[in-house]
Amino acid sequence: MRAEAAERPLEESKAAVRLPLSLPAISWVSRLVELAAVLGASYLATLIYDLRVPQDLAINYGRLTLLTGIVYLVLSESMGANDVEAQLSFRKALGRVLSSLVFTAVTLLTVGFFLKATEEFSRIWVVTFFALSAAGLIVTRAALIPLTRRLKRQGVFNQRVAIYGAGPQGSRLAEYILGHEKLTLSINGFYDDRVPANVQTHGLPVLGGSQRLIADIRQGLVDQVIVALPWSAEKRLREVVELIALTPVRIRLAPDIAGFVFAQRTVVLLGEVPVVTVFERPISGVDQALKWLEDKVLGLLILAVAAPLMAVIGIAIKLDTPGPVFFRQQREGFNNRPFLVWKFRTMFADRCEGDNIAQATRRDPRITRVGALLRRSSLDELPQLINVLLGQMSLVGPRPHAASTRAGGRVFSEVIARYAARHNVKPGLTGWAQICGWRGETQTEEQLQKRFEYDLHYIDNWSVWFDLYILIRTAATVLGQKGAY
Template sequence: MPVLLELSSLLLVALEVVVLLAAAAWCWWLFLDDLNAERTRSYIGTIFLALTFFATFAELTGAYDLDARFSMRIAWGRLLMAWFVTIGFVIGAAFFLKLSATFSRIWLVSWFVTGMGGLVVARGISTLLLRSARSRGVFNQRVAIFGGSEQGWRIARHILGSKRVTIDLVGIYDDRSVSRLPPPQGEVPLRGGVGQLVEDIRKGEIEQVIIALPWQEERRIKQIVTELSMTPVRIRLAPDLVAYMFSQRAMVLLDSVPLMTLFERPISGTDQILKRAEDLILGAIILIFAAPIMLVTAIAIKFDSPGPVFFKQPREGFNNRSFLIWKFRSMRTDTLEFDKVNQATRDDPRITRVGRFIRATSIDELPQLLNVMKGDMSIVGPRPHAPTTKAGGREFKDVVSTYAARHRVKPGITGWAQASGWRGETDTEDKLVRRLEHDLHYIENWSVPFDLYILAKTAFAAVSSRAY
């Protein structure tokens, strides 16, 4: 029943507040045994203020939304963020109210740690219980679809094929004769017209109706809605057929008109400022530590072969704008390519002795820190390729029609594809496709922690995989 699904949210809030209260009490018993009445009141007030703040902030972050109730990964991320912020709030409040000397630091730290562990365990167990209840149909709502054309069957197939929806599909209703409708698909019955639908609603067999009619049939939709609006059910309008191409996209309101967001501008607004700050701070730190390595590399290149230390080549960057990428020269001067670029291969005769080492260790990429400081690149992002680079004998843009989508953000010195092992030569089209999949995943899911994870993982990937 839907009411049980709503009740589960309230029970989760109560459970997790009790867990945190129990953790606070346990830490009190361990570390606070000499409190006077005034300090006792201060601790009790602080605990209940923190629990109220946590419950409110966790609700705001979506820790009790439907997706979080059935996903440990989503729930843990939102809950722990709320708990971190709560402890930060307590510390900040104590500091500004000049009460920090009153509270035991060991008690606060122990409450933070045990509370975090308690939240993880409690939500993990509750999620397993909720999943089990959902699989038994405890939360299911009885739903009917009005519209027996392809649009109606499309939404029916989606409901039947999804493990996440809490719906029992009663049947499909349509005023047209059976001969004018597609044949029934699966076990979903055709139940009759709008009259039969209203009758079944009056019997209490249906709690929600999804109208699945082509949106251009405005008059018919309005007529059906008018008749169903006299009954105590939730009425929803299914998307038109074209909307199924973008079924994962979010809806927004423009004044009172619903619009579907097909693509967001990635890493924009405050995220753009945060990303640039990350690049400048990390770029400066890495540049300081890499300076001795870069100096030794420059000297080795000069002694190993004639020619310049650095190599600059046009690459496609943000919004398909061209820029000059900096690298340590790793090939003989007479074999350098600036226009029609052929990727390096295993035992490539163009590569110098020093070049072979710095390419294998990715030291040749360090001068791109200058590109980062200039603003042409980021520390983390899709790797920039030369416009004429090929995979399987075809240029990248000809292999994958959406290849240019990786230029929606600045290119990076390393990226999710490289950290996942997709670095080096793209001698097959499949390797390019896999790289692109990782790049697009990064663009859609960017965050500062994701960047830091990629940087950490890059160190291991550089050792375990080899570029030529």
């Protein structure tokens, strides 16, 4: 659903002349200015290097410049560079704009390579062109965003909204609008035939009934009406909507009271009926295929590199204490399905626990000398690469815990009611919580809560790049921490 913004009611005694401006209109201005910045970057790069090429090749430079601008506009649109938050926040816009330009460069270079066209262009010109394009795009956004924010504060983009219905549903709607910074809406007030005029709700007055609303619309004081009546009042809803429909104004139906609980959820059409998507399966569709490919390819590469080290570790375990090299213990995986996790044995063979597992503590007498070193460096987790290749785990994800593990004397699932949400994705060999310091023994419920929050953040924000970032940071972070015993 389109985001539109919220301000306190505007005092208007007569229909004001309003500028035909909106955030979408400003975004189109931004697109045109950015296209001009790319074209200008090409011209400057040509001047800087006094580029002189035959006429037939000069046409190719022009085509490359225009193609760069078009591909950039397409990619920037798909990456959200023109969304409301990117129009109002330089920090958010910067990442999306530069990412779009980088992907544009990679796309064109890849196409040029396969078409064997890269030899036709000066490499130093191409590098300068993209560098100047980046600078031009940054300057463009740095100039447009403060202007856009200033206009928004002045209410230039705001649509004047009337809420019909001053009951609990209308009150919740007004509270939501007034607390939503990204919306571009100014609430004139409430209208309701069953509530006396001049009553205040959230600092907003009840201006009158449906006839007063019609009069205000006729005077040009209202751009949009949101009907906030209980959906069960079907007859009243129809009567109000049919009456307002006689005027040239946008009419919207506010969600019922229960709808505000899921206010941030996506609304989609099921046939012709709008339904709220309460929860999507995380990492599904194409993302699931990418995650699978990442686990298999990188898992095999890491296993091949780590194999000699794993052999040395196995010999050290055998020489240190009698017993098997590996230890298998039940964990809960995707969809709460149990599986056996592989680890190097770090405890004395007769003290390894299969059920009612107690987390290892500092100076735990169950841990062997080699085991202590393996735990501090997390090298005891390396055999879980087998679980990754078997499809039971991922390289990155929430760490798998035994169902009986406790924090503050209570099992994890009792401490956090939504703890099972961690199992909506496969558990990982490493995870976002671990590299952020939430690793090792969980002594208190607060520690478990923090770990859970980081795990949910990873699930909600997953990407291949996020996984690679976590993998790169894992070695340095884990080796330097002291949380694991």
